Structure formats: structure tokens, C-alpha cells
Amino acid sequence: MTTARTKQPGAQSPPASRPSLLASAGVRKLGLTVLGWSVACVIFFPIFWMVLTGFKTEAAAIADPSLIFSPTLESYQAVHDRTGYARFAINSVVVAFGSTLLALLIAIPSAYSMAFLPTRRTKGTLLWMLSTKMLPPVGVLVPIYLIFRDVGLLDTRTGLIIVYTLMNLPIVVWMLYTFFKDMPKDILEAGRMDGASTLQEVLYLLMPLTLPGIASTGLLSVILSWNEAFWSLNLTSSNAAPLTAYIASFSSPEGLFWAKLSAASTMAIAPILVLGWMTQKQMVRGLTFGAVK
Numbered sequence: 001m002t003t004a005r006t007k008q009p010g011a012q013s014p015p016a017s018r019p020s021l022l023a024s025a026g027v028r029k030l031g032l033t034v035l036g037w038s039v040a041c042v043i044f045f046p047i048f049w050m051v052l053t054g055f056k057t058e059a060a061a062i063a064d065p066s067l068i069f070s071p072t073l074e075s076y077q078a079v080h081d082r083t084g085y086a087r088f089a090i091n092s093v094v095v096a097f098g099s100t101l102l103a104l105l106i107a108i109p110s111a112y113s114m115a116f117l118p119t120r121r122t123k124g125t126l127l128w129m130l131s132t133k134m135l136p137p138v139g140v141l142v143p144i145y146l147i148f149r150d151v152g153l154l155d156t157r158t159g160l161i162i163v164y165t166l167m168n169l170p171i172v173v174w175m176l177y178t179f180f181k182d183m184p185k186d187i188l189e190a191g192r193m194d195g196a197s198t199l200q201e202v203l204y205l206l207m208p209l210t211l212p213g214i215a216s217t218g219l220l221s222v223i224l225s226w227n228e229a230f231w232s233l234n235l236t237s238s239n240a241a242p243l244t245a246y247i248a249s250f251s252s253p254e255g256l257f258w259a260k261l262s263a264a265s266t267m268a269i270a271p272i273l274v275l276g277w278m279t280q281k282q283m284v285r286g287l288t289f290g291a292v293k
Helices: 018-054 058-063 074-082 085-116 122-134 137-151 157-181 185-193 198-209 211-227 230-235 243-248 258-278 280-287
Strands: none
Touching: 018 258, 058 258, 074 258, 085 122, 085 157, 085 198, 085 211, 085 243, 085 258, 122 157, 137 157, 137 230, 157 211, 157 230, 185 198, 198 211, 211 258, 230 243, 243 258, 258 280
């Protein structure tokens, strides 16, 4: 006669479902990995195709879309001989970094006052600033063009720096505001009790502690300024033209020269791609700054 075993109080049953849970977790992780690589390949493929097309001849770029071909530097040589790449690249560097520096100089005190000295109009001001990004640039092209013409800022680096600063300022202020908002106010109050002025609070307390956020904001502003094409094409002609205008110069009434256009585009985006690749850790760190308490 068999007797039924009684379960002892407090005894734990063996984890019979643990292997299945581990298997489902592994499948989910594998699926997310495959999905992530698929999305990355889809996003990267146009850049990959553009780089390959730059190593083709014009005839091969139009008639031969295959990945197997005899590479040549003919298009890059033609692009280099036709225009001065260095001049356009220098303009892009000066305008992108100059506008970013100016935007940060304006945005840091603005975000500080909104984060630590808010008023009942602070949220409305932030929303109004962000709403300006919804305005199509062509809607304000004529007045800005006329103003720049009258004050002598057409086809100048200074004019582009001003426009790019105004273009990126709402995003820069919003990002810095969120970073500053995550900072404990007790740190600034302790500095204030020790006799620190407002400028000293910003320079010696706030900025060092939020440096990852400020760096990621600056990098994003540089990328947006580097890739901006609308204003550079309408406000410059030759002296201050950046690389976006350099790319557009390969579109002619005779048609598009795909190989040369691809070579010019590759040369234009190469510096910012290298910068983004070298600073990706800092950008991710800054964008996730304050996410975990």
C-alpha cells in the first residue's frame, strides 16, 4: 500500500518551467538582435551604395547596378580637379562648430534659468520655442534674405552661423533644460551657501556635473548644422558655401552625374561620419544622462 507524500510547509517545488523561460528569453534576445541588425542594414545601405557608386565610372553607375565591378578613382579625381574641396570643408567646419558654440553660450544660461528659476510662463516659453521648428524654412526665407542683403551678411560665414544658431537653439535649449532639470538642487544650494555666485555655480558646479549632456547636445548641433542644405543653398554662392552647396554643384542642366555626385557626397559626409563614430559612446552616454537614478 502506497502512502501519498505530504508537502512539507515552506518546501519549494523544483523550478520545472525554468528551462522553458530561459529558452523563451534566448529566443526573444535573438529576435531583437536580428531586428536591430536588420534595421541598421536598411538604414546603412543607401550610404553603402553611395560609396560604391563613387568608385564607378559614369557609364557603370547608370548601366551597371551590380555590386561586382572594377573600382576606379576617376570620379574622385574629377571631383577634386573641378572644385576646391578644402575650401568648402573649411567653411563647413567653421560654420558648424561656430554656430554650435554660439548656441551653447546662449542656451546654457537660458536652460539654467528655466530649470532652477522657473516662472509660470516657463513651460509656455519652452513650447513656443519648440513650435518654431514646425515652421517651414521657406516661410521666412524672403525676410531673412532681405535683412541679410541690407546688412551685408549674404554669402558670409557670419550669416550662416547666425542662421544655424537660430535654427538649432530650440533643440539645444530643450535638451539642456532636461539635463539641468535632473540635477539635484541641493548641490547648487550648497555652493550658494559657501558664497558661490550664479556664474560660479554654472561654471564650477553645473557644467562639470552635466558635461556628458552638454557634449551630446553639442555633437547633435554640429551634425544638424553640417547637414543643413536649405539655408546654405539660398544664402551663399561661393565665398561661404559649405559642403552641402558643394554637393549641389554637381547637379547641372545636362543632368545628374551619379558617379561624381556620389563621390562628392562621400567626401562631404566622411568627416561627420568619422566624428560620429569616434564620439558615439559620449553621445549615447549624454543622451541617457539622468535616465537611471
